[in-house]
Amino acid sequence: MKVLHVITGLGIGGAEQQLRLMLRHLPVRSEVVTLTAPGPVARGIEADGTPVTHLGMAGNRDLKALPRLVRVIRQGRYDVVHTHLYRACVYGRIAARAAGVRHVVATEHSLGDRQIEGRPLNAGTRGLYLATERLGSATVAVSDSVARRLETWGVRPGRIRVVPNGIERARFGYDEAARRATRDRLGLPDDAFVVGGVGRLAPGKRFDRLVRAVAALPDARLLLVGDGEQRAELEAVARSCRAADRVLLTGACEDPPRGPGLEQPSLPALLSAMDVFVSASPDEAFGLAVVEALAAGLPVLYVACPAVEDLPPDAAPGARRIGGSVPELISALLALREAGPGRLPQPAAAHRYDIAHSARRLMSLYASLPSLPRSE
CATH class of the missing domain: 3.40.50.2000 (Glycogen Phosphorylase B;)
Structure with missing residues (x-):
């Protein structure tokens, strides 16, 4: 199995470091694309032996990044595209589908009751998220609380899987x-x-x-x-x-x-x-x-x-x-x-919350992708 992880940035942050830790425990061939900010965690991931590609995205509305991401995905011939953080989830789902990848997973790391990734929630943010969520195969929540928030937003319960964050x-x-x-x-x-x-x-x-x-x-x-x-x-x-x-x-x-x-x-x-x-x-x-x-x-x-x-x-x-x-x-x-x-x-x-347990749950999700319910 070959998996491409797409993330908004790789400076030092919780989601970024959690991705690096998960990569160290997943028994699959993995590669990473960061849309922006290839910082310390990018260097750490590369030091661990996983290739990182910087897409050079200039901002949230840099639509020129989309065809670049589509090309990367097509050339890599990935079995799964797995996105992390809001911007990467929006662009990554669209790009993966355009590139012909059937199985697209997105992890929701930072959805709170009133904010997402530290920014206030609004109708536009929610609408764009839901529109692109339907292009994916499954949405991963890092906690039961996040799973409930996603359901409240309108994500179908059958498409949500809980894979908690983990620690060594x-x-x-x-x-x-x-x-x-x-x-x-x-x-x-x-x-x-x-x-x-x-x-x-x-x-x-x-x-x-x-x-x-x-x-x-x-x-x-x-x-x-x-x-x-x-x-x-x-x-x-x-x-x-x-x-x-x-x-x-x-x-x-x-x-x-x-x-x-x-x-x-x-x-x-x-x-x-x-x-x-x-x-x-x-x-x-x-x-x-x-x-x-x-x-x-x-x-x-x-x-x-x-x-x-x-x-x-x-x-x-x-x-x-x-x-x-x-x-x-x-x-x-x-x-x-x-x-x-x-x-x-x-x-x-x-x-x-040992990371080994979380890695096994994520691998189980990857293995079940063909049977997951699809959006209507």
Whole structure:
């Protein structure tokens, strides 16, 4: 089986890194086309041995990219075209059908209740999505919550398959030596209460509230892993709260790393350096960072996380849902600080979302494509 994955861009982001991780576990011949931004994840995918083609798309309305994509698909003689992220799903479905590919799969990574990939939902966005969805064979939802949202949008339930995001669970186990080394490297005292967060530094993630909450806790430190357009604003918030010396922004973290000798600690090492993990985002499609934190044995506070909410309560005993206001964050963090440091065993949720399970489910979908219901 030969599969072409088409994705909007390959900078460091959750969907991008999830594609790279899945490629490492799929027992098929794979190639990748990125419409734009062949960044760090593209280099990582190539280092893993999968070819990446940059289509050079200039923007959402660069229709000249469509015939280029059709040519790539025809020349590759692929059995399946698998698209990722909104723009790639729209253009990729059309191109695959024009190139004569029968089996077209699209993964919906970032559909929230009120946004898609961080942008507000509107009637035009939904209409274009549904029009091109009918050109595909199946739509993959990364969580049961996303599957329900797709049904609400109007996607036929029989065309939806749930293949959850996954993690390399064994990599995320707590490591005491990594904790000490990472804290020393970042200048974090051994006895400091370190609050952590991971994700793109964008307004929808509500990291500004987390900065304000940690600023209100004397001697607490905040370790934020990620980069994005809100970085300067978050630094300004920290200064305004007189907590700039207690807020550490590490920048983007490529995970899995491309090789040894990288300057930045790995994501598992950074999680080992934390005492509690917080996800303040009110609208998530999955919540992969929460699952990674749980696998690292961290107590987790979250505002929204389908990955946890779609499971029985005992699957993630270390996770607690809270309100997203600054006072609620402060109260929850105070309670955890008073309880003292401690690590939890990997919960059932971490096992449930091991990438090997997700890869098997995706392969099962590929194998079933001829029998999937077609659009009317």
